Amino acid sequence: MKPSEIRAKLIRFFAQRERSEKEVKEKLRELSAPESWAEELQSEGWWNQERFARAYAFDHWNLNHWGKEKINQGLRAAGVSSDVRNKAMESIPKEEYIQKLNRLFQRKLDLATAPITEEQLHKIRMHFLRKGYGWEDIQLAENEGGVTPKSP
Helix, strand or coil, X not given: CCHHHHHHHHHHHHHHXXXXXXXXXXXXXXXCCCCHHHHHHHHCXXXXXXXXXXXXXXXXXXXXXXXXXXXXXXHHHCCCCHHHHHHHHHCCCHHHHHHHHHHHHHXXXXXXXXXCEHHHHHHHHHXXXXXXXXHHHHHHHHHHCCCCCECC
16 A cells, blocks of 8 residues: 555544544554654644543543543543543533533432332442442432432
8 A cells, every 4th residue: 555545544544533542553553654654643633642532531421421430441441641631531520520420310310219229229329330430429419319218
């Protein structure tokens, strides 16, 4: 493949969505392109690690309803440095984060059979822990909802 064809493939690759540095390097190896192209394409603005991290954090929080801990794990798996991960976490507005968790928690409570038992409440808590929300945030959402479990 000619270098111009490889470059065109890379540009299409970047046009689809934001990419991490790890994905870029894998694609360069796959296409047998020199690694120096990564820096060149980055300087041209085709990809940026910080932009990727912010997009990843926002999309997984907003669309998948993930908590910050799970987002942070996903970014770590994508090879994003801790400084960039921290900046991405800061880009999620704290107030909106808590409001969304409160809405999601309330939706789970509404789906549960009334009165809520301790076992049901435990399952709801575990659901949000698996989604990557912190224990303190879950407790805050629980208190906001005014949940008092009924003993079996």
